[in-house]
Amino acid sequence: MLSMDLYNAIENNLKQQRQTILFLNRRGYSTFIMCRNCGYTVKCKNCNISMTYHSYERKLKCHYCGYEEEVVTICPECHSDKIRYFGTGTQKLEQEIHKQFPTAKTIRMDVDTVTKKNSHEKILNQFKNENLDILIGTQMVVKGHHFPNVTLVGVIAADSSLNIDDYRANERTFQILTQVARTSW
Numbered sequence: 001m002l003s004m005d006l007y008n009a010i011e012n013n014l015k016q017q018r019q020t021i022l023f024l025n026r027r028g029y030s031t032f033i034m035c036r037n038c039g040y041t042v043k044c045k046n047c048n049i050s051m052t053y054h055s056y057e058r059k060l061k062c063h064y065c066g067y068e069e070e071v072v073t074i075c076p077e078c079h080s081d082k083i084r085y086f087g088t089g090t091q092k093l094e095q096e097i098h099k100q101f102p103t104a105k106t107i108r109m110d111v112d113t114v115t116k117k118n119s120h121e122k123i124l125n126q127f128k129n130e131n132l133d134i135l136i137g138t139q140m141v142v143k144g145h146h147f148p149n150v151t152l153v154g155v156i157a158a159d160s161s162l163n164i165d166d167y168r169a170n171e172r173t174f175q176i177l178t179q180v181a182r183t184s185w
């Protein structure tokens with residue numbers, strides 16, 4: 001999930017007590033669920049897009065219409081147990097970071113962690129004021145924030161937004177990447 005360069009850069013930043021932002025524009029844990037036996041993929045019955053697995057609630061969710069369903073382990077098409085979970089969202093990235101850097105203090109910011117009580121500002125202030133090591137987030141983290149102690153911004157799967165079915169995909173990707181790079185000065 002992390003390139004060797006990024007891994008080394010994070011390690012170095014931790015040693016120097018500098019802060020890191022990791023940007024991944026997909027929330028949830030696994031971003032698609034497929035049967036290894038017949039190729040069936042679990043899609044939203046309303047929108048026909050891939051359902052995302054959310055590990056904290058143990059639910060599958062559609063990020064477009066909000067439809068939720070229980071975790072699937074048996075394929076509804078071929079009835080095999082070869083259902084597998086693929087793709088990486090922010091929840092899986094956070095877990096992976098804890099595995100690779102067990103002492104790092106992390107905070108996650110995406111639609112699932114930002115609530116009324118736990119606002120956008122509150123999370124960012126906590127990251128800044130408590131000098132937490134790594135902020136993991138979706139494009140929410142990119143909007144015009146400046147953190148003097150952030151000296152590394154890592155973009156995970158930077159090309160993923162190029163595959164979106166939108167004629168502005170190239171432009172949008174460029175915009176997000178330049179914005180996220182600007183959060184560290």
Ligand SMILES: [Zn+2]
Binds near residue numbers: 035040080
């Ligand atoms: Zn199947």
Ligand SMILES: [Zn+2]
Binds near residue numbers: 044048064065067
């Ligand atoms: Zn849907």
